Amino acid sequence: xxxxxxxxxxxxxxxxxxxxxxxxxxxxxYDPGVSDGVYGRRxxxxxxxxxxxxxxxxxxxxxxxxxxxxxxxxxxxxxxPEEPGEPVEFRIVARDEWxxxxxxxxxxxxxxxxIVFIHHAADPRPAIAGEFREAQKFQNYHLDTKGWWDIAxxxxxxxxGRVIExxxxxxxxxxxxxxxxxxxxxxxxxxxxxxxxxKPSDASISAAGQLIRWLIDHxxxxxxxxxxxxxxxxxxxxxxxxxxLYGRMDDIRRAxxxxxxx
Numbered sequence: 001x002x003x004x005x006x007x008x009x010x011x012x013x014x015x016x017x018x019x020x021x022x023x024x025x026x027x028x029x030y031d032p033g034v035s036d037g038v039y040g041r042r043x044x045x046x047x048x049x050x051x052x053x054x055x056x057x058x059x060x061x062x063x064x065x066x067x068x069x070x071x072x073x074x075x076x077x078x079x080x081p082e083e084p085g086e087p088v089e090f091r092i093v094a095r096d097e098w099x100x101x102x103x104x105x106x107x108x109x110x111x112x113x114x115i116v117f118i119h120h121a122a123d124p125r126p127a128i129a130g131e132f133r134e135a136q137k138f139q140n141y142h143l144d145t146k147g148w149w150d151i152a153x154x155x156x157x158x159x160x161g162r163v164i165e166x167x168x169x170x171x172x173x174x175x176x177x178x179x180x181x182x183x184x185x186x187x188x189x190x191x192x193x194x195x196x197x198x199k200p201s202d203a204s205i206s207a208a209g210q211l212i213r214w215l216i217d218h219x220x221x222x223x224x225x226x227x228x229x230x231x232x233x234x235x236x237x238x239x240x241x242x243x244x245l246y247g248r249m250d251d252i253r254r255a256x257x258x259x260x261x262x
Contacts, residue, residue, distance in 0.1 A: 007062035013039045016145045020137070021062060024070050025050060028077065071196040074124035088161035088203060090210040095165050098132040101139060103150035107172040111219050115183035115226045116212055117176045117233065118252065119153065120241040125190035125198055131158040134189055135166075148174050153187040155211055161203030163211050169220045178235040184221060186211060192242025200245045209255020216256070227253050 004017050012018070014037060022035040025046045033042035044060040051058045054069045126134040139151040146152075152175040156164040166187070167173055175185035186208055190198045215221045229249060230240035250260035 004067045006064075007039050008060060009039055009041070009044055011061075015039075016141060018043070021047075021070075024074055028070070028073055068195045071124050071191055075191065075196050075198050078125055078127050088207065090163065090207065090214070092155070092211075092214075093132075093162055093164045095168070098135050098164055100135070100151070100165075101143065103167070104143070105149050106167070107149075109170055109172040109181070109184075109220075111170075113183055113221045113225070115179065115228060116215070116221060117179070117183050117185045117228055117230055118208070118241050118245065118249065119175055119185055119187040119230045120192050120245050121156075121187055121189050122191050122193065122240065122242070123189070124196060125159045128158075128160045131160065131162060131164070131189065134158075135164050138187075139166075142174075150174070153185045155184075155186050157186060157188045157204045157208045157211070159189060159201045159204055161201070161207040163207050169215070169218065176230060176233050176236065179233055184215060188241060188245055190242075190245075192245035193239050194243070197244060200248055205248055205251050206255050208252050209257075212252070212256035212258075224258060227256070227258065 005012050005015060007015065007018060007021060016037065018039045019035055019037040022032040022043060025032045026035065028050070030046040030049055031042070032046035047062055047066070048058050048060050051066065056065060056069060121138065135156055142148045142151050151166045152173060153166040154168060154171065154173045155166050158164065173180050173185040175187070176183055188200060188204055188208070190200065192198055192200055212227065216223060216225070227249060229246045230236055231238050231246065253260050
């Protein structure tokens with residue numbers, strides 16, 4: 001969650017991340033008041049209570065260690081049961097189904113792209129009932145804070161195994177610097193890196209594989225595309241998609257009917 005800034009009543013008092021903070025504190029049982037995106041006294045008191053419970057310095061400042069502790073606590077609270085549930089039938093949830101906003105603009109992406117990049121949200125995975133809201137949150141952040149044309153990814157994959165249309169097929173993504181014209185980007189909801197260390201669900205691995213097979217069958221990508229982690233991009237210095245998801249890249253390849261490379 002390195003993208004989240006330091007917050008306090010004196011720094012970034014009004015910032016889109018304040019609303020995330022307020023929502024997360026509420027979910028964890030603290031009381032920051034109305035989720036209004038303003039870091040006031042009540043939000044500060046809720047942060048101090050959380051810091052006290054976590055054994056962190058009680059100063060009301062939301063620094064990287066506080067964001068990390070929030071992420072770990074949310075991951076524990078939202079944990080998906082290990083026992084398998086009913087398999088999810090593959091289909092792509094269209095933008096209008098999850099309440100997407102219209103993009104500012106789009107750029108076309110040619111067929112037969114050679115690469116699929118795998119990303120993670122670096123944000124604790126949502127409960128099943130909150131997956132569409134999580135997609136809306138990503139889009140709002142990318143449009144309103146980053147100033148991008150739309151949500152960055154072509155598709156999102158949820159812990160329950162749903163595939164959510166982002167920019168979609170035939171539209172250039174904005175997720176992999178200098179490589180968007182040659183690739184599709186798929187983002188897994190969740191944080192698969194230290195210190196949160198969530199484990200990608202088997203349902204999400206299967207869904208990503210089926211999505212890649214769909215892209216192949218519809219000739220949006222070549223018959224044997226490279227399936228790479230964001231960290232494998234020549235132009236990116238990142239741990240994305242997190243060590244625990246990166247360790248399952250071959251599982252994604254197999255789920256797509258492609259040969260493993262390790």
